[in-house]
Amino acid sequence: MESKGRPSRRLLLLVGWVSWKRPVGRCPKGCPGHQIVPLDQELGIGPNQRIGYDVVRVVCALAVFVPYATAKQLFAQ
Numbered sequence: 001m002e003s004k005g006r007p008s009r010r011l012l013l014l015v016g017w018v019s020w021k022r023p024v025g026r027c028p029k030g031c032p033g034h035q036i037v038p039l040d041q042e043l044g045i046g047p048n049q050r051i052g053y054d055v056v057r058v059v060c061a062l063a064v065f066v067p068y069a070t071a072k073q074l075f076a077q
Helices: 037-043 053-065 069-074
Strands: 008-013 015-019
Touching: 008 053, 053 069
Parallel strands: none
Antiparallel strands: 008 015
16 A cells, blocks of 8 residues: 555534544555545544534434424534
8 A cells, every 4th residue: 555645534523523634545556446544444434424423313313302493403503
C-alpha cells in the first residue's frame, strides 16, 4: 500500500462534531476504489459516513415516540 497521507475525517456524534486525522493507503498501481483506512474500519465507519450510528438510533427513537415535526425540532437543538 502507498500512503495518501493523513486526511481529516469529521463525524456527527451525540456529543457534537468530532474531527480527527488518520492514515490512508491505496493501491500503488492506482487501482480505482482500492483505498484502505484501517482506523475507519476498526471504528466501523463507512465511506462518506457523516453521522454516527448513535445519533441515528436517537433520531429514529424520537420519530417513533413523538410527532415527526417535534422530533425534527429536538434533533436540531
